[in-house]
Amino acid sequence: MSLDNLKSPLVPEVQDTVETIVAEATPAGRAGVSIVRLSGPAARSIAQSVAGSITVPRRALLKTFHNTLGDIIDHGIVIFYEGPSSFTGEDVVEFQGHGGPMVVNALIDQCIVLGARPARPGEFSERAFLNEKMDLVQLEAVADLISSASSAAARSALKSLSGMFSTLVNDLVEAVTRLRIYIEAAIDFPEEDIDFLGDPQVLDDMTRLEARLSSVLDQAQQGRRLHSGFSVALIGPPNVGKSSLMNRFSGHSTAIVTEIPGTTRDVIKEELIISGISLQLFDTAGIRTAGDAIEAEGVERTLKTLANADLNLFVFDVLEEDIRTSLTDLSALDNLLSEKLHQLLGKAPSDQPALFLLNKIDRLSKLERALLSNQLGPRNRLVAVSAETGENWAQLAESLKRISGVQDQSENIFSARARHILALTEASTHLANASENLRSGQPGELIAEDLKLTQQCLGEITGIVSSDDLLGKIFSSFCIGK
Ligand SMILES: Nc1nc2c(ncn2[C@@H]2O[C@H](COP(=O)(O)OP(=O)(O)OP(=O)(O)O)[C@@H](O)[C@H]2O)c(=O)[nH]1
Numbered sequence: 001m002s003l004d005n006l007k008s009p010l011v012p013e014v015q016d017t018v019e020t021i022v023a024e025a026t027p028a029g030r031a032g033v034s035i036v037r038l039s040g041p042a043a044r045s046i047a048q049s050v051a052g053s054i055t056v057p058r059r060a061l062l063k064t065f066h067n068t069l070g071d072i073i074d075h076g077i078v079i080f081y082e083g084p085s086s087f088t089g090e091d092v093v094e095f096q097g098h099g100g101p102m103v104v105n106a107l108i109d110q111c112i113v114l115g116a117r118p119a120r121p122g123e124f125s126e127r128a129f130l131n132e133k134m135d136l137v138q139l140e141a142v143a144d145l146i147s148s149a150s151s152a153a154a155r156s157a158l159k160s161l162s163g164m165f166s167t168l169v170n171d172l173v174e175a176v177t178r179l180r181i182y183i184e185a186a187i188d189f190p191e192e193d194i195d196f197l198g199d200p201q202v203l204d205d206m207t208r209l210e211a212r213l214s215s216v217l218d219q220a221q222q223g224r225r226l227h228s229g230f231s232v233a234l235i236g237p238p239n240v241g242k243s244s245l246m247n248r249f250s251g252h253s254t255a256i257v258t259e260i261p262g263t264t265r266d267v268i269k270e271e272l273i274i275s276g277i278s279l280q281l282f283d284t285a286g287i288r289t290a291g292d293a294i295e296a297e298g299v300e301r302t303l304k305t306l307a308n309a310d311l312n313l314f315v316f317d318v319l320e321e322d323i324r325t326s327l328t329d330l331s332a333l334d335n336l337l338s339e340k341l342h343q344l345l346g347k348a349p350s351d352q353p354a355l356f357l358l359n360k361i362d363r364l365s366k367l368e369r370a371l372l373s374n375q376l377g378p379r380n381r382l383v384a385v386s387a388e389t390g391e392n393w394a395q396l397a398e399s400l401k402r403i404s405g406v407q408d409q410s411e412n413i414f415s416a417r418a419r420h421i422l423a424l425t426e427a428s429t430h431l432a433n434a435s436e437n438l439r440s441g442q443p444g445e446l447i448a449e450d451l452k453l454t455q456q457c458l459g460e461i462t463g464i465v466s467s468d469d470l471l472g473k474i475f476s477s478f479c480i481g482k
């Protein structure tokens with residue numbers, strides 16, 4: 001077998017006749033300044049027709065913009081970026097004019113009259129990718145940076161943009177390629193008197209590669225949570241105060257609270273930022289044998305929310321008799337809550353991250369409260385709070401931060417998306433198969449095939465290996481002008 005296809009860049013070829021595209025790069029609406037961007041081979045000549053001669057690249061020139069009839073459209077700044085030293089890698093012109101829709105539209109229309117066409121969503125980024133200015137991870141990071149909801153998310157997007165994630169992925173691809181070359185060689189030269197596959201070095205490399213991939217996956221998972229939000233569900237029996245907790249978190253009456261059990265029917269979602277982490281918090285219907293079809297549907301939705309959450313907060317009422325009498329013994333309390341949860345769910349809970357929340361501690365006696373707070377530290381999987389008074393809220397926020405994993409390692413977290421997690425997970429599966437086959441002495445062909453699949457999954461992340469379909473999906477999620 002030839003090794004030619006070890007690296008198979010499937011990047012689509014750039015068309016021969018590249019069109020010049022135009023779009024507003026700033027959000028539509030009224031503003032002090034708006035930017036209209038042109039990219040493509042005719043960018044400079046179109047700009048010269050509108051604004052007169054542009055001789056020097058990368059210089060802000062104060063110009064008057066005209067239409068073909070000679071009418072003045074606006075006075076503004078023109079900057080010309082000569083390809084390939086531009087965002088898209090092509091000739092790019094940016095007009096900075098007054099930010100009114102009439103002015104912007106007149107300028108865009110004029111560029112179209114002169115031969116440009118309106119850009120599709122994400123088309124500037126797509127061209128930057130095709131011209132190898134940035135890889136897919138970096139372009140997605142640009143979008144993530146723009147839409148960051150917290151400072152930690154913005155910092156992580158900047159890390160991906162500067163290439164931290166891409167470098168890790170590229171290093172993994174390189175390591176898989178090296179291993180593959182070794183194994184392919186063992187297949188191609190069976191007459192050589194060397195036991196390639198039994199070589200402890202190969203096994204060693206494989207083990208190290210598995211560990212590295214798993215650590216990148218772990219980091220990416222944290223990055224995804226940081227960006228798209230860490231989803232936290234409030235789950236429990238009716239009337240324990242789930243909606244009151246939701247309202248305390250959000251700072252307003254998001255959910256209806258009454259003393260009637262079974263108040264909440266729908267799943268209610270709030271986007272929040274707590275200590276720099278963005279959270280999606282879900283309030284749910286209390287779990288019990290439903291009284292009617294509406295409540296049954298509510299409980300069904302609760303169970304789905306529980307299954308999809310990154311963290312479940314299992315809420316119980318501290319005033320329940322058996323809970324209250326166990327407050328002096330933490331391990332008995334823990335066992336009791338586990339038992340109650342098992343009963344509530346009708347089965348053992350899955351191994352998703354979870355915390356027990358004991359609510360309504362404002363109704364306990366001073367002595368009981370002191371007993372509890374003496375036993376409970378920030379590392380316990382039990383937090384005792386009051387939705388009514390906010391008692392112990394800082395401890396709850398601290399526990400959320402700890403479980404989200406953002407606190408300790410935020411310096412190493414780069415932004416990542418569900419697409420990356422999927423590709424890394426698939427790569428891990430193929431690598432685990434390759435490793436298993438190597439250890440059990442399977443033929444080299446089998447191992448090589450799994451390594452090839454590992455390599456392909458990793459390549460999809462940065463776009464070394466990509467299909468038109470994948471690219472279309474990614475770029476169409478960007479907005480026009482990007
Ligand atoms: N004293 C006290 N009462 C609380 C606290 N939290 C909730 N309650 C009361 O408990 C009752 C139920 O509160 P909800 O927040 O509606 O409870 P829930 O778990 O959302 O109930 P369902 O939606 O029916 O499942 C209300 O009367 C609240 O005022 C608390 O921390 N302290």
Ligand SMILES: [Mg+2]
Pocket residue numbers: 242243244255256257263264283284285286
């Ligand atoms: Mg409720």
